[in-house]
Every structure is written in structure tokens, then in C-alpha cells.
């Protein structure tokens with residue numbers, strides 16, 4: 001249960017206080033991969049749930065009683081409202097405390113924050129989604145947005161790489177997309193110790209050999225650890241992608257989430273306000289962005 005130490009929204013006043021979290025109930029915990037679980041949340045106040053408008057690529061500040069707050073990307077698509085899905089890796093104080101909670105317990109949520117992917121601008125174009133490791137968490141929202149609004153996009157390609165099949169996030173869901181004709185779903189693992197993996201084995205950038213991408217009509221959305229950006233850019237740029245067609249989801253340490261504290265600033269940009277989605281053009285013009 002949420003302790004009284006956390007100041008929670010109880011009435012319309014929350015609209016005026018950007019720091020006030022709203023109570024949400026954990027309605028499901030999917031123990032997907034050790035230390036990478038998916039928490040499905042539903043706001044207690046139905047009106048707050050109805051008015052919650054996220055874009056793919058936005059995040060929430062998740063608060064746990066007595067532990068604090070952490071920014072977490074929304075993994076579910078706005079095309080499937082009613083609940084929020086957060087894919088959370090256990091790494092420290094807040095995420096540890098979250099893993100100790102159970103279904104029906106309450107957490108605090110404020111947001112959504114950040115710019116998200118410019119989906120309206122991307123309409124009418126091909127989509128290339130490239131994710132490594134936990135990078136699938138924010139890209140999953142864009143993936144389902146594109147599949148649910150399929151008529152708005154041309155060719156949709158997903159390239160996702162994990163260390164091995166056991167650590168692949170959303171594995172069952174993604175494997176079920178491999179045979180679909182409305183998406184080219186390319187999944188790879190660095191190694192397959194069990195010898196049972198039926199998809200690709202090899203490093204993520206190798207998947208570019210298996211896809212036909214037209215850089216003039218494609219927006220590439222990339223998310224993963226820094227090494228992923230390095231190697232994926234080495235494939236995208238020679239293809240002729242313009243710098244504003246490469247969109248990257250970048251993380252910085254955050255505190256307020258609303259552009260007040262300066263914790264997440266890079267040069268003249270705040271990651272929580274102007275990001276976390278940046279074009280490659282932004283990334284090369286802001287030192288230390290990647």
C-alpha cells in the first residue's frame with residue numbers, strides 16, 4: 001500500500017501541481033525475464049485514466065512509497081487505453097521497491113512527460129524500428145501504435161537484438177509477429193546456448209543485410225545502450241539517411257521531469273522536455289548527447 005508519506009492527488013488540485021503523483025493500482029505483474037518485469041497499472045481515478053494522453057516514446061515518473069521516484073518509459077500504445085504497461089529493469093532503490101510489491105498494491109504515477117515520437121510527422125512514411133536490450137521498452141509503444149494504425153504507414157520493419165533467447169524482452173509477442181505480412185519482424189540473439197532459437201543469431205547490425213530500406217521514405221527509430229547507437233548509425237548513415245529522419249530515444253538522470261531542476265540538461269536542451277526523443281541532428285549538435 002502507498003504510505004501516507006507520499007503526497008498523492010486526491011482531487012482536481014493535481015492539475016495545478018505537476019509534482020503530485022496520481023494513485024495507480026498494479027493490476028498485473030508479468031515476470032517476463034529475470035529482473036525485467038512488466039507492470040500493468042490502472043489509475044484509481046477513472047477520469048485521470050481517461051484524460052491520460054501519451055505519445056509513443058513518452059515516460060512517466062513512477063513513485064514507490066519510501067523509495068522515491070524514477071522515470072520509466074510507457075511500453076503500451078496509446079491505441080490501447082485504459083491501462084499503462086511499464087517494462088522495468090531492477091537496478092536500484094526504486095525498482096527494487098517496485099519488485100517487492102504485488103498485484104493490487106498502489107504506486108504513484110505522474111506524467112506523461114517528454115516529447116515522444118512525432119507520429120503525425122511520421123504518418124505516410126515507412127518505419128524502421130531498431131532496438132537493443134531494454135531499448136525495446138519504449139519502442140514497443142511505437143510498434144503497437146504502428147500496427148494498430150497500420151493504414152498510416154508504409155513498410156514497417158522491426159530489428160531487435162538480445163543477448164540470448166532467454167533475455168529477449170516481449171519474446172513471445174515478438175516471435176508471433178515474425179510470420180505476419182504487415183511487418184518485417186527481424187529478431188536476433190548474440191548467442192543461442194540452448195540451440196532452440198528459430199530466428200537469427202548474430203549481432204543486431206547484421207539484420208540490415210536482411211531488410212530493404214529506402215532512406216528517402218523511412219523514419220528510423222533507434223533505442224538501446226550506447227553501443228547500439230554506434231553500430232546502427234554505422235549502417236544507417238551509409239544508406240543515405242538524412243539526420244532528421246533518425247530518431248533516438250536518449251536517457252539522462254532526471255529528478256523533476258518537467259524542465260525545472262536542470263538535472264537532465266545537455267547544453268541548452270532538457271531531456272525531460274525536449275526529449276527523450278532526439279533526431280541524430282540534435283545529437284551531433286549537443287555535446288555528450290550520445
Ligand SMILES: Cc1cc2nc3c(=O)[nH]c(=O)nc-3n(C[C@H](O)[C@H](O)[C@H](O)COP(=O)(O)OP(=O)(O)OC[C@H]3O[C@@H](n4cnc5c(N)ncnc54)[C@H](O)[C@@H]3O)c2cc1C
Nearest residue numbers: 070071072073087088089091092093094095137251252276
Ligand atoms: C526517459 C527515461 C526513460 C526510462 N525508461 C525506463 C524503462 O522503461 N525501464 C527501465 O527499467 N528503466 C528506464 N529508465 C531508467 C531508470 O529510470 C533508471 O534505471 C532509474 O535510475 C531506476 O531507479 P532506481 O532507483 O531503481 O535505481 P538507482 O538507485 O537510481 O540506480 C540505477 C543505476 O544507476 C546507478 N546510479 C545511481 N545513482 C547514480 C548517480 N548519481 N550517477 C551515476 N549512476 C548512478 C546505480 O549504481 C545503478 O546501477 C528510463 C530513464 C529515463 C531517463
Ligand code: FES
Nearest residue numbers: 255257261262272
Ligand atoms: S529532470 Fe528536471 S529539468 Fe529535466
